[in-house]
Amino acid sequence: xxxxxxxxxxxxxxxxxxxxxxxxxxxxxxxxxxxxxxxxxxxxxxxxxxxxxxxxxxxxxxxxxxxxxxxxxxxxxxxxxxxxxxxxxxxxxxxxxxxxxxxxxxxxxxxxxxxxxxxxxxxxxxxxxxxxxxxxxxxxxxxxxxxxxxxxxxxxxxxxx
Numbered sequence: 730x731x732x733x734x735x736x737x738x739x740x741x742x743x744x745x746x747x748x749x750x751x752x753x754x755x756x757x758x759x760x761x762x763x764x765x766x767x768x769x770x771x772x773x774x775x776x777x778x779x780x781x782x783x784x785x786x787x788x789x790x791x792x793x794x795x796x797x798x799x800x801x802x803x804x805x806x807x808x809x810x811x812x813x814x815x816x817x818x819x820x821x822x823x824x825x826x827x828x829x830x831x832x833x834x835x836x837x838x839x840x841x842x843x844x845x846x847x848x849x850x851x852x853x854x855x856x857x858x859x860x861x862x863x864x865x866x867x868x869x870x871x872x873x874x875x876x877x878x879x880x881x882x883x884x885x886x887x888x889x890x
Contacts, residue, residue, distance in 0.1 A: 758874060759873065760868060760873030761859060761866050761868060761869070761874065762778060762779075762782065762869060764778060764795070764867065766795055766800070768800075769814045769815045769816070770803040770804065771817070772817030772821065773804070773807055773812075773814075774795070774799055774803045774865070775858045775867050776803075776806060776856050776858070776865075777803055778792055778793060778799065779857065779867045780856055783832075806825065806829075810828035811824055812825060817863070822834060822836065829856065830849075831852065832852055832854050832855060832856045833848070833849050833852035833855045833856070834848045834856050834858070835847050835855050835856065835857040835858070835868075836858050837857065837868060837874065838860050839860060840861065843875075851882065857871065871885065871887070875887035878890075
């Protein structure tokens with residue numbers, strides 16, 4: 730089963746991840762919310778931004794733009810999860826997953842040919858991140874990111890037909 734919605738076949742080439750470097754994707758893709766701060770909180774910043782995008786709190790724009798509230802929320806998430814600030818690996822992502830149990834964390838790893846990794850069973854709401862080395866950005870839609878009509882909900886494989 731894939732993501733629902735209509736898929737319009739557009740003329741011209743789509744920007745697909747495997748054909749471009751992550752830096753190019755961050756600029757060209759509308760399905761990516763860039764996380765600019767690189768202070769050891771990049772992963773937590775991306776997670777709280779993805780969560781805020783779903784929940785739409787009053788201060789959504791301030792969180793999206795990386796204002797001080799984003800830093801405060803990212804540090805708060807680190808404390809809640811018991812994760813040390815700094816580079817974020819699988820151990821920290823699993824700690825964040827435990828703290829954010831209502832969501833499924835989905836990582837699209839640009840360093841490993843855009844493979845998709847999850848840290849829990851499927852949930853209704855997903856926090857989707859693009860990981861490129863130690864940079865994390867929010868992915869708003871998998872179909873938009875992969876440039877396809879559909880993405881399988883269980884194996885995350887993109888497809889058009």
